Amino acid sequence: MRRHTRIPTDGVATPRAGRAMNAPAELIDLIYEAAAVPELWPTVLLQLCGMAGAHAGALTSMDASGLAGYLATDTYEAAYRDYWEHGNAVENVRLGRSLRDYPMAFSSDLELCSEAELATDPLYLRFLRPHGLEWTAGTVIPVPSGDMLVFDLATRAGAGRFDREAMALLDRIRPHLARAALLSHRLGRRVAANQAAAMQLVGLPSAVWGHAGRLLAANDLFEALAPRVQFAAFGRLAFTDPEVDRLAQAAMASIGSEAEPMVRSIPIHAAPDAAALVVHLLPVRRAGGDIFVAAEGVIVVTPVAAPAAPLTQVLMGLFDLTPAEAKVARGIASGLDVQHLAATLALSRETVRSQLKAVLAKTGTRRQAELGLMLSGARPLPGAK
Template identity: 40%
Template sequence: MSDASTLIDRIYEAAVIPELWSDVCISLAAEVNAYSACLLTIGSDQRIDWICSPNINEAMIRYSRSEVRYQNVRPERSMISSPAAFSRDIDVMTAQEIIDDPIYNAFLRPMGLGWSMGAVFREPSGHTLIFDFIAREADGPFSSTHVDRLNSMKGDLARAALISSRLTFRQAENITSTMSMLGLPAMVVGEDNRVLVMNDGMEGLAPRIRTGAANKLSLENPAVNTLVLGALDELRVAETAKVQSIPLPAVEDQPALILHLLPVRRNARDIFSRGLAVVIATPVGLAGPPDLRVLSGLFDLTPGEARVARELSSGANLETVAVTLGLSLETVRTYLKRIFFKTGTRRQAELTHLLSGLGRVAA
């Protein structure tokens, strides 16, 4: 068992750096002799996302794609029997139910696993957070000592997960604020097409661009509305980040615009991100490389990283970028690694393709 204060510190560190949750899951599993630990989020649309110990990730992928997951009785029963606290499968299910459970039979027992323990927390946003632990079948059910150990940390775990969630919402607000300073109408659209945040510039484009029922994005032009919603659908399943640009025709005294849809969810492990895309409106005719402030605002790039990204967007190779900016080749490579991480891209060609779509998004 690890030092309690050290583990709590790491939990709160993961709260502000979500990529660390995977390592925290490994440590949490070790605390209670579990095979794996997993932090899941379930949206109002039943979309499931997770961060987990690496050894259970493949099973989680299959589980998330299976209809069997809707037969999971444990979360609902846990919320009734032990609200916002950890409980075991043997606390909320009969022995026969555990034997017959389709999830255990389809996903756990083939891996030699067979017992679970978890806690369910509700976010104010309506999303559900679940901490789930799985034990090897041969080890038997989790003990009451294991339950007590996790319950001693339940407040910290819940607060840390909520902090992660709130920080991503603040990031969405920061993006639209940055675009406001550049005079660009912008909004952040969530997974279910709801507008999470919109700046004054975008609000000023109503009724051409507006929110409709349930605060969902809606465009006055039916054809453009279909294109935008279709583009958002593509972003949901896209494996790589890609900017999509859609023209919005002029109407009466309102000029034609280009709507740029930029994926927000660039890190597959960022399970807290509620945003699907940043939508930015620019006048027709703007051209050139991306504005440095746009790059910084959208991807949280440092000034140095933004300058390198701007040069790469034109297709320049690393050697040319180094000479142009007066940097060593090694420094440019270091910047490139950070840019890959922040933009969710993995190759230079992929990065160039993403950034080139922002050429019209200039101040």
């Protein structure tokens, strides 16, 4: 799911136009207000552009896999959208150099790299210059979780370069930006933890995941599902069953898209000492301005413990089945075959087969027997795989 917000603007000051601007108390107040109300960060970005004479501005969240989310002014949106879709594999050497040479300050690109380096830098050649942008400046704020928050500014082509005077002006408010951004990040982490904790109150194992399937928070009930649920490298969530993991990873990767139907309720077969489970993946719909944790979705796990066929309404809710599909699923869970189902429901066998095919697709199962076992919560057949 794309985690970004576009900030509409009618244009921002050129470098020379911003030189005489000060850092007013009102801006500092706004920065701290944005710490608790992320929707205000767009206004802060526009103020930073005005102070430095930048044409475009962005606030980004970076993790080990690259860009995790961003806020961008209207003038930066096309470049960032392009980078989001095609540029995560491109190395940005300026981040490491900024942390090394200007760890507590803003710096311009020409303070971090030579002009010759930037002339061949793929980020500039592929994602800046084609979108009418020329020079950049910014600051990196490390986050205790290992992520980085980056304030990024850019000039329009031909408007001039950033200089140390502009960086010094931004440095006057950098401590406020850093404290407020870190507070926003911590508050976002708390929101993710609270989401998982709330599910525990009603007895449901739950976890919140973010960019690239990275686990942000999980309640005790979810952690107790190990080893069927695994916590892999880089905090990635995984499942022991390869087929379950394949379906889950595909669902997490496409959770923000409705372009094509995806299985988002995934069965986990019963084990000799554990009940069958259904893993439900739900998207997180949040204010676009909150990029600090970038929660993509919530996983909720429900046990399938009852040997009797589940209620039709329950099946509809668990797997997004239509009423007709739910009746077919319930019949399969009761042990009926297609011929008996057709007679019971007064339908043709072709209609039942069509509905059964839809049920298999929505539940992530491949065979009628597999569907029946999953829905009834029965133990696997000896030797079944």
